[in-house]
Amino acid sequence: MNAITPRIYLITGTRKGLGKHLAEHYLSQGESVVVGCSRGHGTISHDRYEHYELDVTDEKAVIQMVRSVRKRHGRIDYLLNNAGIAAMNHFLTTPYAQAQSVMNTNFFGTFLLSREVAKLMMRQRCGSIVNYTTVAVALDLAGEAVYAASKAAIESLTRVSAKELAQFGVRVNAIGPTPIETDLIKHVPEQKLQALLDRQAIVRYGKVADVINVVDFFNSEHSDFITGQTLYLGGVV
Amino acid sequence: MNKVSDLVLEVVRELGSDQENKALVNADLETPLFGRNLDSMGIVFLVTDLEARISEEWDLAITLADERAMSQNTSPFRSVKTLTQYTQTLLDEAKTSA
Structure with a gap:
């Protein structure tokens, strides 16, 4: 990518959790500008941070x-579609409104x-979009039917939009984190989480640094031959 | 000609210049677009360019490829004239709700 400095990041869901950590990380990198958004007021105070x-x-x-x-x-050089909501519920007891809400934020928000x-990236002839999926898709986790379905839709969107946008120099990839100790999983019972970790090749919680590593890999100018890919952390296949 | 048709024509002519399409470079209101001078990719360029120019000119955020545009029997993208009319409709609605 021939992006000029400063790099402009747009990160969704920066009020807390992973999104906030990512925003703070990129603000600490050189002259990068981070534009963030969330449903609530911003919680990051930095002269190169703008909140919507x-x-x-x-x-x-x-x-x-x-x-x-x-x-x-x-x-905008990089878009990180980080905003998302999780919902654990048995398929049979999932309210329609909850299913719609999960699909709306996770899939339609990313879309x-x-x-x-x-x-905008098409006009500048370059850009990298990183979407967020989950290992729940690959593992077909029971109790996460709607959440996994919303993320599976994102994986499909990633592959197809990557094809359509490649000719404009815009790349689209997806990262599938394992559980990371953030707000997203705070209501998930410890026992459930351990069972999930046990299905990973590398059995441990993910760290913010693991996510940053993959995001940086996707966004790197050296990755200009990589698009439409989904990369799961923890050795999940 | 009004301001909207001027803007649509300007964007169409610029696109014609990029695509080395003489009919678009010399476009007038009757010039056909989709199916004759522009394929679906050309429409993507036209829509994004026009949305951006409208945003600059009137500070209004409109989406040209909305549900109505996609469901109309006669596509608003078939000529400069129909695109101008459709753009004017969306602009009027956006101004009313702004």
Whole structure:
């Protein structure tokens, strides 16, 4: 990628958890600018951080944010579709409203952000989009039917959009983290988590640094031959 | 001609120049677009360019390829004229709800 400095990151879901850690990490890297968003107010205070309060499923708000970033910075180099919600529930007792909510935030949020940011990346002829899936897809985890389905949709979106956007120099890949000790899994019983860890080739919790490593790999200019891929952490296949 | 048609024509002509398409370079309101001078990829370029220009010009965020555009029997992308009319409709709605 021929991106010029400073690099402009757009990271969704930066109010807490992994998104916040990622934003803080990239703010500590050189002159990078991080644009973040969440449904609530921003929790990061940094002169190169800009926060938008919005719901990633609100089409108008997403369009306005991307255009505002374009006006301010002229480009977006990296999009990290980090915003997501988890829902553990037996398939038979999953309320329809919960299923819709999970699908909306996880899939439609990723779709909307990717579509709008890709329009800008297409014009600049380069860009890297990193989507977020989960090992629950590969492992077909019981109790996560809707969550896994929403992430499986993201994997498919990743592969197809990668094909459609490759000709414009825009790459799309997905990372599938194992459980990381963040807010997303705070309500999951310890026993369930251990059973999940036991299905990984490398049995331990993921760390933020593991995610950063893969994100950096996907975003690296040396990865310009890599698109449409899903990479699971922990040796999950 | 009004401002919207001027803008649509400008974007169409620029795209024609990029694609070395003489009909688009010399476009007027009657110039056909989708199916004649632009394929589906050409429409993608046209839509994204036009949305960006509208955002710059009027500070309004509209999505040209919305549900109505995709479900209309007669596509708004079939000529410069129909695209101008459709863009005007979306702009009027956006101004009303702004």
